Amino acid sequence: MNTTAPSKPADQTAEHASGALSELVANDLELACCGKVAGRPRAADKEARLESLLHTAACLFLEKGYGKVSLEMIAREAHVAVRTIYVKFGGKAGLLNAVIAKGRARYFSGMSSMETDTRPIEEILMDFSIRFVDLVSVPSFVSLHRMVIAEAKSTPELATTFNQAGPVQTRELLSRLFSRPDIKAQLRSELPAEMLAVHLINCILGDQLTRLLFPPEQPPTTEEKLRRVKDGLDLFFNGVLR
CATH class of the missing domain: 1.10.10.60 (Homeodomain-like)
Known part of the structure; x- marks a missing residue:
């Protein structure tokens, strides 16, 4: 019997997750x-x-x-x-x-475990993607990312720490989802889970270089983030589903 709590509408999920890092x-x-x-x-x-x-x-x-x-x-x-x-x-x-x-823990609080979530893959990734896009849109997160890039060569421990605490955690979380037998059966067999994780992030984030070099004065609205997520997931699923 499915005991997973009903998921919130996408706009409510985005509002709940808003500003966690900030x-x-x-x-x-x-x-x-x-x-x-x-x-x-x-x-x-x-x-x-x-x-x-x-x-x-x-x-x-x-x-x-x-x-x-x-x-x-x-x-x-x-x-x-x-x-x-x-x-x-x-x-x-x-x-x-x-x-x-601490920021990640607050941000993902309330989200069902991706390793046991029984919802369809489309719903699981919609939930994750809304939260993730909302997080990386927070001005303080953008500032942190830019700082890491600027100081990565002179301060290697900064780049290593940021990578291990942020991007690596996200990729491993997604890789575990894509490695689940029930999820893996829906995806193209020649694509490794690690590649799927990176591809999903790239699809929903889009042009990351422009986002970091020319951050908007105001964070994107909930509607803009939802549109980005929906377009990114559409691109992702069209390329990876069997």
């Missing part, structure tokens, strides 16, 4: 519970302090560039000890990884 660099984070309390900090206090640290790191990375930001600078702005960052994240690369992972 939450990490927004100016209106509610940090009221970060004040000092007597005794051991409560779980809510610890979580708020962690949010504050990630928020501060994300802001500094985007404002000054990854290579120009030191752990001392982050610690001073976030009012924590440098040792705390090392203990929790292992260093600056680990902190960036946590920022990206």
Whole structure:
């Protein structure tokens, strides 16, 4: 028996997912519970302090560039000890990884597991694609991507961290879906799952170079993103279905 919860309409899904990454660099984070309390900090206090640290790191990375930001600078702005960052994240690369992972976790929350989702492949990929396009359209994400490209040669750990925390996670997620026996049976047998994952991303994103070089002043509307997703999925399915 199918126990998967009914999927939301596409426009509602897009609205629910909107701005997930930007939450990490927004100016209106509610940090009221970060004040000092007597005794051991409560779980809510610890979580708020962690949010504050990630928020501060994300802001500094985007404002000054990854290579120009030191752990001392982050610690001073976030009012924590440098040792705390090392203990929790292992260093600056680990902190960036946590920022990206936190954004992904918030963004994909509420989405059924693609490894067990029993909906038709068209519905699964529509759900994923709307969320993904919405994420990469957030101005802070575009800024992060541009920063990575600009500093990749001078700061290899930045490129490696971003790739492992972002693109690699997305490709592996899609590859697992395309490797499912029931899904694989619907696709052209000569196409490996890894190639299908890259092809899908390219179909729904379109001209990535233009998107990064000339980002629009305003993010695309929900209607524009839906149209991009529908056109991209149509192109994808026409090329890969049996």
